[in-house]
Amino acid sequence: MRYRLIISLLLLMVFLSGCNDKEKNREKYNDSIKQVIELENAKLEDLNEENIKRKEIGIIVYSNGNLIELMYHEGNTEINSIYEKSNDTYSLLPYDIETKRKIDQAGEANYIENLGKK
Numbered sequence: 020m021r022y023r024l025i026i027s028l029l030l031l032m033v034f035l036s037g038c039n040d041k042e043k044n045r046e047k048y049n050d051s052i053k054q055v056i057e058l059e060n061a062k063l064e065d066l067n068e069e070n071i072k073r074k075e076i077g078i079i080v081y082s083n084g085n086l087i088e089l090m091y092h093e094g095n096t097e098i099n100s101i102y103e104k105s106n107d108t109y110s111l112l113p114y115d116i117e118t119k120r121k122i123d124q125a126g127e128a129n130y131i132e133n134l135g136k137k
Contacts, residue, residue: 044130048080048087052132055087055102055109062100062111068093077134081125088122090134 052073060070077090087109089100101118102109112118 041130044080045132048084048130051084051087051104051109052078052080055089058102058109058111059089059100074133078130078132079128079134080130081122081128083129086121086125 056071056073056076063070071089071091075091077088079088079090080086081088085104087102087104089098089102091098099114101112101114101122103112103121112121
C-alpha cells in the first residue's frame with residue numbers, strides 16, 4: 020500500500036512538472052506567436068479571407084522562436100505558413116524545399132500548441 024502511494028506521488032510530480040514547462044514555454048513564445056498571427060491575418064485580409072484565431076490553428080515553434088509554423092484549414096485546403104525571425108520582426112517564407120530544409124535542420128520543436136491528441 021505504501022509503495023503504491025509513493026509511486027503515485029512520484030507520477031503526479033512528473034506530470035505536474037511537465038505541465039509547468041508547457042506553461043513556461045507558452046509565456047516565453049507568446050509575444051512572437053501573437054506577432055506572427057497578426058502578420059498572417061494581415062495577409063489574409065489582403066486576400067479577402069477570414070482571419071484566423073489562435074485557438075483554431077496549430078502552432079509549432081522551432082529554433083528558440085526563430086521559426087514559427089502556423090497550420091490551419093481554409094475550406095478544404097490545408098495552409099502551412101512559416102515565419103522566420105530577423106532582428107525583432109518576422110517575415111513569411113515561401114513554402115518550398117529550402118524552407119522545409121530549414122525546418123528539418125531546426126530539429127525538435129521547442130513548443131507545440133493545438134496539435135496532437137485533444
